[in-house]
Amino acid sequence: MHTTSLLICDDSNLARKQLLRALPAGWPVAVTQVETGGAALERIRQGGIDVLILDLTMPGMDGYQVLAALRREQLTCKAIVVSADVQDEAVRRVLELGALAFIRKPAEPLHLYQTLASLGLLNEQTALATRADGETIDFRDALREVVNIAMGRAAALLARVLGVFIQLPIPNVNLLEVSELHMALADAARGDRLTAVCQGYIGGGIAGEALLLFHDSEVADMARLLRRQDHHEIEMLLDLSSLLISACLSGIADQIDVAFSQGHPQVLGQHAPIEELIRLNRLRWKRTLAVEISYSLEGHDIHFDLLLLFTEDSLDLLSRKLAYLMN
Structure with missing residues (x-):
């Protein structure tokens, strides 16, 4: 029986582990990661790679660029995209670039x-049973991948509301003191004045606050996209914040x-320099687990x-919640 040569390309250890677990146990396959x-x-x-399972959002060369290079160089392998970016436009683009299938993260074994069967890669004797994998994953990588999946779902919702393609980043995960949080926020501000919307959340002993930062110079453009010029801009920002934060938290x-x-x-x-936002909230943030996601709208500035x-008190429970993904 032919052994399939499979290449898995993903910058997340957790994502690669989840993929390995989802592969049919009886499939004769040699895996490279x-x-x-x-x-x-x-x-x-x-040479010698039969199948490529490819992520989209990666540092350096992303999945779109890999697919474009495969086509340009006429390199032959069957490409399957497995991504958290589930925007309709993302799916359309990867299929247009030559991918044979798109699967949303995390890949469901069935x-x-x-998908593998439809591409003629499995025989009739290959059972659905999945395989085990013993690689251990650290907390930060696990949380980054969980957030990556959540932000992809949120972006798909936002893309439908705004009618644009959302360019997704790799989320940053850091444990920060308040002084470090100040620097992170100052970097996000890029010298601009901001309007910041905050929404608290709690569940299962895990608590925190979501902070959405809007640059004042871009608010009018956002209102035009939403066709909301006749509404107060703060009402618009609150609605948008509620949608994006709720979708992201729900995904997590x-x-x-x-x-x-x-x-x-x-x-x-509103229209406040970042130093003022920090001064107002210095006491309640203290030390925090900060996850940063920077969204950009294609074709718009x-x-x-x-x-x-996340509060410092949430870290232990959050670690335990992630443990079943990591081990």
């Missing part, structure tokens, strides 16, 4: 099995099996930053 698009391309150029909650209750979104500062600030 790489973390970057550039490394994947180099390996495919060497969906992956059906689904994966770690909690239910978050959310407070009402509040405006922390619009960027906004979402920070999920």
Whole structure:
């Protein structure tokens, strides 16, 4: 029986582990794993790769660029995209670039099995049973991948509301003192004045605040996209914040099996320099687990930053919730 040569390309250890677990146990396959698009391309150029399972959002060369290079260089392998970016436009683009299938993260074993079977990669004797993998994953990588999946779902919702393609980043995960948080926020501000919307959340002993930063110079453009010029801009920002924060928290909650209750979104500062926002909130932030997501809207000079600030008290329980994903 032919052994399939499979290349998995994803910068997340957790994502690669979840993929390995989802592969049919009886499938005769030799797996190679790489973390970057550039490394994947180099390996495919060497020959012998039958199937590529490819992430989209990666540092350096992303999945779109890998697919474009495969087409340009006429390199032959069957490409399957497995991504958290589930925007309709993302799916359309990867299929147009030559990918044979798109699977949303985390890959469900049945969906992956059906996809592999539809591409003629499994025989009739290959069972659905999945395989085990013993690699351990650290907390930060696990949380980054969980947030990556959640932000992809949130972006798909936002893309439908705004009618644009959302360019997704790799989320940053850091444990920060208040002085370090100040620097992170100052960097997000890029010298601009901000309006910041804050919404508290709690569930299963995990609590924190979501902070959405809007650059004042971009608010009018956002209002035009939403066709909301006749409404007060703060009302618009509160609505948008509630949609984006709720979708992102819901995506996290689904994966770690909690239910978050959310407070009402509040405006922390309108047209305020970042130093004023920090001064007003210095006492309640203290030390925090900060997850930063910077969204950009393709074709528009619009960027906004979402920070999920988990309380220090939440870290132990959050670690336990992530443990079943990591081990």
